[in-house]
Amino acid sequence: MIEMSHVSFRYGRGDWVFRDLSLTVERHRCTFLVGRNGSGKTTLGKLMAGILKPVSGTVLVDGLDTRQAELYQIGARVGYLFQEPERQLFAPTVWEELTFVLDLFGIDKKLQEERAELLLKQFHLQKVKHSYTYQLSRGEKQRLALAAVMINNPAFLILDEPTTGLDPRRREALAEILEECKAQGIGMVVISHDRKFTERLADRIITLGDGGIRDGY
């Protein structure tokens, strides 16, 4: 469960983005954050992932306080997909991107291969297994970034505009992948402007605006 209680946040000394915001996001559910540009959706997502720390109030990820925890500790529970997938792909090839973190953890080669092959299949990336990441299409990069995030089996996924730049077929494929994740019991927070996508997957819709939130569109 991600619990935000009485959270206030602003960048530096700028205007308050949120004041005294309380919100709970449960596992096994798909929560969509919608709202106008600049309403604070990405900021809220980053607060939930511990990338940003609240000025006051607390954000607890499965009981872990994001203000005190190190990012890697939160990362073991939460997977975060950035708006621009390029920013979270670092290994030269698709295969290395998937095995890179497992290799850092010192996990046995055979287990690395099994896990990576499984994700390649699940995210329809077998054909580009040995391609350079910068050569991939936007949709492939998006799926690879998501697959890389999934390598740790996170309890929560926070996805920032995952459908941006995807054609309807790819959007459909992504929706199917997210439905699978939901079936696996992964809690999801999706930031989206895509109404059709939202209505298909959302268990709960939260609209952001004027520094506050409300349930529903």
Add this chain to the structure above:
Amino acid sequence: MGTRMSLDPRTKLYLVLCLSTLGVAVTDLRLLLVILAAAAVAVKAAAGSILNLLGKLKRFIFLFLIIVVIQSVFTRGGTAVLRLGQINIITDTGLVRGVQTLLRFLIVLVAAALMATAKPRDIIQGLIQLRIPPELAFMVTMAIRFLPLLRDEAVDMLTAIQLRGVNLKKIPLLRRLKMYSYLLAPLLISVLLKARDLSLAMEMRAFRAFPRRTSLRTLYLQPADYLVMAMATVFAVAVAASAILLS
């Protein structure tokens, strides 16, 4: 935040040149301190506050300390301050050289911060009016503009790695080196792709279509600019003369 003094980018460039040249040429510690103080005053006048700059310099403290230690250890001569058996580890000459190098770094960094107070568009215009070819002026400004973007990308990548559950502090050295080498490649590719996209966008806007470029806006030096440049010249001459006398 205090009041800012509005200066022409060419005046700022002149100040940077004067201060950094003096910083490199002068060896006397007292004079180096005077130059550093002058650079800080210039930044305070142009930016309104130097607190922001001091905050940024805090990140370099470790690097500065390493420089002082390396200079102290590897400079021969002078009286030993710290000895290990028969070997002089740190000498007074080494310490002076270390502090000298530190002050020089600080002067160049603080002086360069002056240019950060100018708008990129003004810097291009200033350089063009100094008869620097527009292509070159544009390249320099773009390089300055892209540095913060590169930093943001690198920070995002490190955040993304940590969000995959990786504790950066606990990765063994060899694996950490491999990880950083991984980070460099996408950054380099991103820079090259950005440069390609930018050059295409510029050509589509007819950049270099005509041999001579005109500007909608022209920069004019104000009395304050002449005054600051005159003061900088007097200061540079005075410091140079003092350096000669002291040596």
